[in-house]
Every structure is written in structure tokens, then in C-alpha cells.
Amino acid sequence: MQSAVAVRQATLDAIDEVQRSLEGIETTRARLASRPSSLGSRGLDGVFTRYLDHGSSQLAWLRGTLGSATALAGVASEVGDSGMELSILQMTGPRLQAAMFGTLLLATWVDFLQLADALLRDCPMCGSEKLFADLHRVQGKVTPTLADLSSGDSERIEAAATAMPVLMGELTHEFDTIRRDAHSAMEVGGKVMVAAQVMELLALISTLKMSFPRPPPAAPATLGVGLVMSPGGVMAGSRLVVSAEWVEMMRRLVQAGVISLPVVSAAVRIHGGQVMMAQANQDLPEGVREALGDSPEVRGMRVTGRAGAGMSSAPKHHVLPKEHREWFERRGFKGDMDIDQFCVRLERSHHEAIHGGGNWKLGRIWPGEWNRMIMDALLQAETRAGRMLTRDGILKEVARHMRDYRIPMEFTPGRGR
Known part of the structure; x- marks a missing residue:
């Protein structure tokens, strides 16, 4: 690298x-x-x-x-x-x-x-x-x-x-x-x-x-x-x-x-x-x-579109949970750094696994479910810091957990609100 x-x-x-x-x-x-x-x-x-x-x-x-x-x-x-x-x-x-x-x-x-x-x-x-x-x-x-x-x-x-x-x-x-x-x-x-x-x-x-x-x-x-x-x-x-x-x-x-x-x-x-x-x-x-x-x-590289890369149907995963958009906006995630810019393409099985299976409602019960886990980690980090996390601090914390979950750090824009 x-x-x-x-x-x-x-x-x-x-x-x-x-x-x-x-x-x-x-x-x-x-x-x-x-x-x-x-x-x-x-x-x-x-x-x-x-x-x-x-x-x-x-x-x-x-x-x-x-x-x-x-x-x-x-x-x-x-x-x-x-x-x-x-x-x-x-x-x-x-x-x-x-x-x-x-x-x-x-x-x-x-x-x-x-x-x-x-x-x-x-x-x-x-x-x-x-x-x-x-x-x-x-x-x-x-x-x-x-x-x-x-x-x-x-x-x-x-x-x-x-x-x-x-x-x-x-x-x-x-x-x-x-x-x-x-x-x-x-x-x-x-x-x-x-x-x-x-x-x-x-x-x-x-x-x-x-x-x-x-x-x-x-x-x-x-x-x-x-x-x-x-x-x-x-x-x-x-x-x-x-x-x-x-x-x-x-x-x-x-x-x-x-x-x-x-x-x-x-x-x-x-x-x-x-x-x-x-x-x-x-x-x-x-x-x-x-x-x-x-x-x-x-x-070996050829001109190819998204379909040629084999990822055209792969779902997009919001690394920064959409349901907490306002929380992230208060910490600087707006404009070019909007949370919709921080999506990654995952194979469907991988995407379902990090959310606790195909049923997202049941998945939220699992402490290791991505959205629940990442928000708990960020809130704990704020508690330890005694202040609101900066945007850079959030990204550094998220990067560490992405490695743990083997989520590739290759961002692609997702859908907005």
C-alpha cells in the first residue's frame, strides 16, 4: 500500500x-x-x-x-x-x-x-x-x-x-x-x-x-x-x-x-x-x-463499468448509521462529508451478517450488530473524552471497527434522505 x-x-x-x-x-x-x-x-x-x-x-x-x-x-x-x-x-x-x-x-x-x-x-x-x-x-x-x-x-x-x-x-x-x-x-x-x-x-x-x-x-x-x-x-x-x-x-x-x-x-x-x-x-x-x-x-485492466466489476447488485452499507444522521450532522458531517458519502458495497451475505441476519429488527437486539455497536462505541468515546467528538475523531474510531468487521474502506456515495 x-x-x-x-x-x-x-x-x-x-x-x-x-x-x-x-x-x-x-x-x-x-x-x-x-x-x-x-x-x-x-x-x-x-x-x-x-x-x-x-x-x-x-x-x-x-x-x-x-x-x-x-x-x-x-x-x-x-x-x-x-x-x-x-x-x-x-x-x-x-x-x-x-x-x-x-x-x-x-x-x-x-x-x-x-x-x-x-x-x-x-x-x-x-x-x-x-x-x-x-x-x-x-x-x-x-x-x-x-x-x-x-x-x-x-x-x-x-x-x-x-x-x-x-x-x-x-x-x-x-x-x-x-x-x-x-x-x-x-x-x-x-x-x-x-x-x-x-x-x-x-x-x-x-x-x-x-x-x-x-x-x-x-x-x-x-x-x-x-x-x-x-x-x-x-x-x-x-x-x-x-x-x-x-x-x-x-x-x-x-x-x-x-x-x-x-x-x-x-x-x-x-x-x-x-x-x-x-x-x-x-x-x-x-x-x-x-x-x-x-x-x-x-x-489485465480493461475499461469496465460497475457491472463489469461484478458489484452492480451489491448492497450499499452506510458505515455511519442513517437513523443517527442528525447526531453526525452536529459533529460536522455535512456537505461533502455528509454520511451518505460514507457507504461501502458489500456482498449481500456480508451485509446481512454485520446487521445480525436478514431481519434488521431482530438484528438490533444483537450487541454486535453494526449500527448498535458503532453508536455505542462512539458514545463511549465521547464519555471518555468528556466532550463532543470531532469529525476526525469519529472517522478514526470508525476505521478501527471497520477493520475488525473486515469492511473495506472503499467509499461510494449512497442514497440521501
Whole structure:
């Protein structure tokens, strides 16, 4: 088992990476929003404002998601039990994955906004109505995935992230189609020199940037092919190079169960260009396997859903008893730390056993029944302490009893009230 400290640092490093990318996107979007229209009154204002606003609304949930992941990492550092700390770090996973891919998609949307702004200002032959319709069509493609990523549902987030390579392939095609149409319009209008200048500008504006990884300061490790738009709209053969630090960060997060290997695979497929974007989610690309150690365990991993993992019908057990929700809320279990976040999947027989059998009413009579036992233990701990237990103290006590009952510390959100 990895050191909880190392996993927490890798989690914080990944959050920082996405945060920096998000700040850059926010700066670009704000610059576009603040630019006055050109002399011909063409710019990203008027009817086009709704597309700038779309980017702004995505920034809001992404900032919230990163804040939530950061808060959970802070809670993990204070628990004082390494097993429970790793479990809470795993709870950051869906948030981190949502932020990674949401930031990628938002960066791509801002690329389209920059493209539209350049054409509105420098291509008078390009009709505003057509460009408006083009952005509307692209927005329709990205909105469902953004909705899934912002849902907070771990399964929807995982599915959206692993499906992103195909979507990015479609967006690459859309971007190139708009550019080629603009070039044709300028050629028809006799503005060949202007067309060449604008196309050169647009090639610099966008490479459909990924929010991670960054160019390496040292110790490079090549994983694949870079996403670079050539003048003809074909993904050029520039190599994607990432730092050894990024590779190690991903390895730690995957092996600790914070993020999934299929998600890392999807990220590299996106970087790899159109061919890899279109690949079905089957065996992982060789570069990903090598970067993560290429162990038999990694080679045996496939993209799989909950059903593939064989746990789709396993009941969820509330580690912190639901009937005492208000008791836990008074001790800090609210928001991201709500007791519904602390569920584990158990085989049905195991679940019934810790509750004293199939009849929960009879089970409550047994002193060893989980809900009765854990509340007795927590109340006794408060009596010994002479004060109300802190959230960290409760989690440390619960972790000890989970080990005694052989309950895995792998939390999954359960149903609410």
C-alpha cells in the first residue's frame, strides 16, 4: 500500500495542475468578453454573448468541484488513520476526474470562441448567421458531456470521461470545417492574402489544448502523438512529451484508486490525435501501460463499468448509521462529508451478517450488530473524552471497527434522505 502522504501530495499536485489551466482559460474568456466590437460592429457581443455566458457558467461549477476536492484532501490529512485517509482521498477521485475533463472541454470551447472572434473581426465575408449556427451546433455537442461531468455522479463522470476521445475527434473536425469554410469565403471574396494571414493566426490560436500534462522541465517521457492542427486540418505528428513527475503522479493516483486507469487512457487517447481518439475503449495504449509500470495487473485492466466489476447488485452499507444522521450532522458531517458519502458495497451475505441476519429488527437486539455497536462505541468515546467528538475523531474510531468487521474502506456515495 502506498504512503497516504504520497497519495495526498499527488492529489494536491493534480488539483494544482487543473487549477492553473482553469485560471488560464478564465483569463482568455475574460479578455474576449472585454473586447469591444470591430468597426463593423462584429464581435462576441450581442447575440453571441450567450456563448461567452456558457463558458462563464462552466467556470462556476469547475471552481466549486476543485474547491470540494481540495477540502476533502484537507480532511484526509487530519484523520490520523492511514487507511481512512486513503479512503477519503479516493472520494476526491470523481471530483478530480470531472475537473480534469471539464477543464479540457471548456478549453476547447474557448478555442471555438477565439476562432469565432477572429472571424467576426477579420473575415467580413464570413456570415454572422452561419457562425452563430456553427457555435450553436458545437455547443449542442459539448453540453451533454459537461452536464454529466458536473452531475457529481461518479458513474456518469467516469462514462463521460472515457467517451471523451470520440467527442474530441468530432470537435476537431468541427473546428477544421469552420476554418476551411472561412478560407473558402475569403478566397471567393478575393481576399487571398487576408485569408492566409487569418488562417495563420487561427493555427496559433488553437491546438485544442489539453488541461494536462504540461511541457516538462526535465526528464521527459514520451507517451504518444501531440494534438496539433496542421494547415490542412490533419493532426500533425508532433510528439506528446510529459514530465516524469506527471507520470509518477498519475501512477500514484491510479494505484491508490483515486482516479481510474481508463480515465488516464482516455486522456492520452485525446492527446494522441484523431486515430487514437476514434479507437474503441479496449486494450490500453502501450504508452499508458508503460508509464504506469506495465505490470501484469495493469495489463489485465480493461475499461469496465460497475457491472463489469461484478458489484452492480451489491448492497450499499452506510458505515455511519442513517437513523443517527442528525447526531453526525452536529459533529460536522455535512456537505461533502455528509454520511451518505460514507457507504461501502458489500456482498449481500456480508451485509446481512454485520446487521445480525436478514431481519434488521431482530438484528438490533444483537450487541454486535453494526449500527448498535458503532453508536455505542462512539458514545463511549465521547464519555471518555468528556466532550463532543470531532469529525476526525469519529472517522478514526470508525476505521478501527471497520477493520475488525473486515469492511473495506472503499467509499461510494449512497442514497440521501
